[in-house]
Amino acid sequence: xxxxxxxxxxxxxxxxxxxxxxxxxxxxxxxxxxxxxxxxxxxxxxxxxxxxxxxxxxxxxxxxxxxxxxxxxxxxxxxxxxxx
Numbered sequence: 694x695x696x697x698x699x700x701x702x703x704x705x706x707x708x709x710x711x712x713x714x715x716x717x718x719x720x721x722x723x724x725x726x727x728x729x730x731x732x733x734x735x736x737x738x739x740x741x742x743x744x745x746x747x748x749x750x751x752x753x754x755x756x757x758x759x760x761x762x763x764x765x766x767x768x769x770x771x772x773x774x775x776x777x
Contacts, residue, residue, distance in 0.1 A: 696776045699772045699773075699775060700772070700773065700776050702769075702772055703768075703769040703770075703772040703773045704769070706766070706768055706769035706772070707765070707766065707769045709765050710762040710763075710765035710766045710769065711762070713760075713761050713762040713765065714760075714762035721759060721760065721761045721764055722761075738750070740767075740771060741759070741767050744767060744771060745767070745770075
Protein backbone atom coordinates (compact mmCIF):
# COMPACT_ATOMS: atom_id res chain seq x y z
CA UNK A 694 0.00 0.00 0.00
CA UNK A 695 1.41 3.39 -0.95
CA UNK A 696 1.76 6.34 1.37
CA UNK A 697 -0.97 8.23 -0.52
CA UNK A 698 -3.33 5.25 -0.24
CA UNK A 699 -2.75 5.09 3.51
CA UNK A 700 -3.45 8.81 3.82
CA UNK A 701 -6.64 8.40 1.79
CA UNK A 702 -7.82 5.56 4.02
CA UNK A 703 -7.02 7.62 7.12
CA UNK A 704 -9.02 10.57 5.81
CA UNK A 705 -11.95 8.30 4.98
CA UNK A 706 -11.80 6.78 8.47
CA UNK A 707 -11.92 10.27 10.00
CA UNK A 708 -15.02 11.12 7.95
CA UNK A 709 -16.66 7.82 8.94
CA UNK A 710 -15.71 8.47 12.56
CA UNK A 711 -17.62 11.77 12.50
CA UNK A 712 -20.68 10.05 11.03
CA UNK A 713 -20.57 7.20 13.53
CA UNK A 714 -20.03 9.60 16.44
CA UNK A 715 -23.39 11.20 15.69
CA UNK A 716 -25.26 7.92 16.12
CA UNK A 717 -26.77 7.02 19.47
CA UNK A 718 -25.12 3.62 19.88
CA UNK A 719 -21.40 3.53 19.23
CA UNK A 720 -20.65 0.03 20.46
CA UNK A 721 -18.11 -1.90 18.48
CA UNK A 722 -19.29 -5.28 17.24
CA UNK A 723 -17.32 -7.68 19.43
CA UNK A 724 -17.06 -10.24 16.63
CA UNK A 725 -14.63 -7.92 14.80
CA UNK A 726 -11.79 -8.89 17.11
CA UNK A 727 -12.63 -12.44 18.16
CA UNK A 728 -9.33 -13.72 16.80
CA UNK A 729 -7.15 -11.20 18.68
CA UNK A 730 -5.03 -12.54 21.51
CA UNK A 731 -4.87 -10.82 24.89
CA UNK A 732 -1.37 -9.61 23.96
CA UNK A 733 -2.62 -8.11 20.69
CA UNK A 734 -5.40 -6.28 22.55
CA UNK A 735 -2.87 -4.97 25.05
CA UNK A 736 -0.45 -3.81 22.34
CA UNK A 737 -3.26 -2.05 20.47
CA UNK A 738 -4.36 -0.23 23.63
CA UNK A 739 -0.78 0.92 24.28
CA UNK A 740 -0.75 2.47 20.80
CA UNK A 741 -4.17 4.00 21.43
CA UNK A 742 -3.03 5.70 24.63
CA UNK A 743 0.23 6.84 23.01
CA UNK A 744 -1.54 8.42 20.02
CA UNK A 745 -4.04 10.17 22.29
CA UNK A 746 -1.37 11.35 24.73
CA UNK A 747 -3.14 9.58 27.57
CA UNK A 748 -1.75 7.62 30.48
CA UNK A 749 -2.10 3.88 29.86
CA UNK A 750 -4.83 2.11 31.77
CA UNK A 751 -3.18 -1.18 32.72
CA UNK A 752 -6.49 -2.72 33.76
CA UNK A 753 -7.93 -2.23 30.29
CA UNK A 754 -7.61 -5.62 28.62
CA UNK A 755 -9.60 -5.06 25.47
CA UNK A 756 -10.16 -2.27 22.96
CA UNK A 757 -13.74 -3.51 22.67
CA UNK A 758 -14.73 -0.99 25.31
CA UNK A 759 -13.90 1.76 22.80
CA UNK A 760 -16.69 3.13 20.67
CA UNK A 761 -16.58 2.54 16.94
CA UNK A 762 -15.93 6.20 16.15
CA UNK A 763 -13.05 6.36 18.64
CA UNK A 764 -11.56 3.22 17.13
CA UNK A 765 -11.79 4.65 13.59
CA UNK A 766 -10.15 7.89 14.71
CA UNK A 767 -7.35 5.95 16.40
CA UNK A 768 -6.71 3.74 13.36
CA UNK A 769 -6.66 6.82 11.14
CA UNK A 770 -4.10 8.46 13.40
CA UNK A 771 -1.97 5.29 13.34
CA UNK A 772 -1.97 5.31 9.54
CA UNK A 773 -1.10 9.00 9.38
CA UNK A 774 1.73 8.49 11.88
CA UNK A 775 3.16 5.77 9.59
CA UNK A 776 3.09 8.25 6.71
CA UNK A 777 5.09 10.97 8.43
